[in-house]
Amino acid sequence: MRYCDKCKIEIKTNKPYCPLCQQNLSFEETKTVIEKYPEYVPPTRTLYPLTKKAMMFFTFTSIIILLVINIIDYQGQLWSVIPIGSILFFWFLVSFGILSKHNIAYKLAFLTSLLIGLLVLIDEYSFQEGWSYNYLLPLLLLSCNLAISVIILVKRIYYRDYIIYLLTILVLSLVPIILVFFGIVTIKWPAVVAFALAVSILLFIIFFFPKSIKDELKKRFHA
Amino acid sequence: MNKENRYDTWYRLDNSGKIFPEVSNHRETNVFRVAITLSEPVDKDILQLAVDGILSRYPMFKVKLKKGLFWSYFDHNSKPFFIEEMSHYICGEMNAKYNNGYLFKVMYRNSDIAVEMFHSLADGAGLIMLIKALVYEYLKLTGKEVKSDNIVPTKHQKPSMEEYEDANAKYYNSKNRKHVPEERAYRIKGTPLSDDLTGLISGIVSTNKIINLARESNLTVTEYLTALMMSVIYKTQIQYREHIPSNQKPVKIFVPVNLRKHFPSNTLRNFSNFVKASMIMIEDDITFENLKILVKEQFEKGMTKKELIRKMSENVAFEKNAFLRFTPYFLKKYALKIGYNMLGMKLNTMSLTNIGKIDFPESMQPYIVDLTAAVYSGKYNTLNLAVISYQDRFKMTFTRSIIETTIEKEFFRHFTSLGFDVEVESNYVEEY
Numbered sequence A: 001m002r003y004c005d006k007c008k009i010e011i012k013t014n015k016p017y018c019p020l021c022q023q024n025l026s027f028e029e030t031k032t033v034i035e036k037y038p039e040y041v042p043p044t045r046t047l048y049p050l051t052k053k054a055m056m057f058f059t060f061t062s063i064i065i066l067l068v069i070n071i072i073d074y075q076g077q078l079w080s081v082i083p084i085g086s087i088l089f090f091w092f093l094v095s096f097g098i099l100s101k102h103n104i105a106y107k108l109a110f111l112t113s114l115l116i117g118l119l120v121l122i123d124e125y126s127f128q129e130g131w132s133y134n135y136l137l138p139l140l141l142l143s144c145n146l147a148i149s150v151i152i153l154v155k156r157i158y159y160r161d162y163i164i165y166l167l168t169i170l171v172l173s174l175v176p177i178i179l180v181f182f183g184i185v186t187i188k189w190p191a192v193v194a195f196a197l198a199v200s201i202l203l204f205i206i207f208f209f210p211k212s213i214k215d216e217l218k219k220r221f222h223a
Numbered sequence B: 001m002n003k004e005n006r007y008d009t010w011y012r013l014d015n016s017g018k019i020f021p022e023v024s025n026h027r028e029t030n031v032f033r034v035a036i037t038l039s040e041p042v043d044k045d046i047l048q049l050a051v052d053g054i055l056s057r058y059p060m061f062k063v064k065l066k067k068g069l070f071w072s073y074f075d076h077n078s079k080p081f082f083i084e085e086m087s088h089y090i091c092g093e094m095n096a097k098y099n100n101g102y103l104f105k106v107m108y109r110n111s112d113i114a115v116e117m118f119h120s121l122a123d124g125a126g127l128i129m130l131i132k133a134l135v136y137e138y139l140k141l142t143g144k145e146v147k148s149d150n151i152v153p154t155k156h157q158k159p160s161m162e163e164y165e166d167a168n169a170k171y172y173n174s175k176n177r178k179h180v181p182e183e184r185a186y187r188i189k190g191t192p193l194s195d196d197l198t199g200l201i202s203g204i205v206s207t208n209k210i211i212n213l214a215r216e217s218n219l220t221v222t223e224y225l226t227a228l229m230m231s232v233i234y235k236t237q238i239q240y241r242e243h244i245p246s247n248q249k250p251v252k253i254f255v256p257v258n259l260r261k262h263f264p265s266n267t268l269r270n271f272s273n274f275v276k277a278s279m280i281m282i283e284d285d286i287t288f289e290n291l292k293i294l295v296k297e298q299f300e301k302g303m304t305k306k307e308l309i310r311k312m313s314e315n316v317a318f319e320k321n322a323f324l325r326f327t328p329y330f331l332k333k334y335a336l337k338i339g340y341n342m343l344g345m346k347l348n349t350m351s352l353t354n355i356g357k358i359d360f361p362e363s364m365q366p367y368i369v370d371l372t373a374a375v376y377s378g379k380y381n382t383l384n385l386a387v388i389s390y391q392d393r394f395k396m397t398f399t400r401s402i403i404e405t406t407i408e409k410e411f412f413r414h415f416t417s418l419g420f421d422v423e424v425e426s427n428y429v430e431e432y
Helices: A048-072 A081-099 A104-125 A131-154 A156-172 A174-181 A188-208 A210-221 B044-057 B124-141 B207-216 B221-238 B288-302 B305-320 B329-343 B406-417
Strands: A002-004 A009-011 B010-012 B031-038 B063-067 B072-076 B104-109 B112-118 B199-206 B251-258 B272-279 B350-357 B368-375 B383-390 B393-400 B422-426
Touching: A048 A081, A081 A104, A104 A131, A104 A156, A131 A156, A131 A174, A131 A188, A156 A174, A156 A188, A156 A210, A174 A188, A188 A210, B010 B063, B031 B124, B044 B104, B044 B124, B104 B124, B112 B124, B124 B251, B124 B350, B199 B207, B199 B368, B199 B406, B207 B221, B207 B393, B221 B251, B221 B272, B221 B288, B221 B350, B221 B383, B221 B406, B272 B288, B272 B305, B288 B305, B350 B368, B368 B383, B368 B393, B393 B406, B406 B422
Parallel strands: A009 B422, B251 B350, B350 B383
Antiparallel strands: A002 A009, B010 B072, B031 B112, B031 B368, B063 B072, B104 B112, B199 B393, B199 B422, B251 B272, B383 B393
């Protein structure tokens, strides 16, 4: 026990000064005590922040260079959206898809939606060929639906965390079929197949696990 | 209904819990801690087993925070809970990334077990219940002959629905919910600590002595400490500097009130409200005696049943508001944030939490040496005080986010000048 004769307090520590008045402490015995609170260990710096900075820098410079070349040599098409979109998607894939700790169904649903959005933009702003609506939109949704369903079947204990993302993608699968009615989608088979699969999965959940879907909706939408 | 081990359980956040997820960050963590010192070193494997056992009895704590369309909610957490070694941070941010989404932490160091909890999950009384159950379970697993004596909940009891209720909503009165506008409070200034570190200084005095001291002035211990705190703030921060504009704001001490003592409820969740001692300290000579009278009067006024129900209803009213209720969560988040920034944080100079005297069954007492309570301190409340007592150890713990320790020094010198023996503990944050 050390003693501060200025504050008149006792303190159990190895430190030579008083925490209240910073005065030197007097002590009789030299026995060391175990400090009540651990020392502060500052977080160790890794290579990662530097890598990130370097990659950020190259990303931004390459985007600027691509845009500049495209604008100088403009011939009616914004072809630079293709590489720029790929670079941005790569960022999301690494930071969100690989490095983040979100659950896998969320990652899949989010990255699929993002990919669809980017590809639609690329299609619109580059050569307007319509491949994004006709093929990619329905087929990506279809594969995402399949993937999440398989994950739920395989990792069944986490189904509570995954089911909302499956439902989201199921609802999104209605989009291509709606676009067919508006005449934006001209090639019908991918949209119809995606829709059919989505409805089948939905019916499967409704028939076999009605409670889980009801609970999930109640939970997410309680007001 | 038995909610034990059911994977489809989820809980609404209680009324006070709803605000904290939106306004918490690495500086304002809204985390508080109760630590318990045992008579022998803690075995971490047995502690882990004890925590696992307790979590199956208290499914309310085995949750993670999820977002819904209108409100966030607690969802059953199927990931394992891991205890950790105590780090230097006191009441640091509860980051879901590092803790499998759990909203509380169990830490160990030598003979200490510390439990930190995010305020959304429970209040001090809820945490005390948890820590009692945990220590009982731990001692039992180490082979000690301990009995619960009905003071400590054990894992063999069945959880009752009453433990989960939102008691605030139960006492809501739509006719008594008037909002009383408040002025911004004086803020204790100082040099901020870097890296979100928190300084901790606790002082231990004799419980009986301090109770007698408060009784001499015809006050409760909480009232006495509040008056003392105001007098110390006045002496160290404001006196002779009354002309500075920021010193003309009222000094307000926020004192949480455990409503379980005023209204019948056994809930483990948030069921507390507050009283405030408030004074604009611009007079030349404010004595401790004046402050004692002021605090007693203000506390008596603030603790009437009618006033407590008003404060409760005022809070519940916002979640009953139909417009806010059906605003999607991602927008509501900002509304709550702005509201809290304007109304909540800046209205207090500091908080003084008295958790009170903690009793353990006689068979457990030989194994328990000491208890410590601490609350976070942040950008606005740069200094907070938490008080807990066990047997004859009355422990007052200051946590601060500034380097200066003038207030603590003055506070403890008050006791030493009255002839008290004060034992001090510090985490020596100023070294880093």
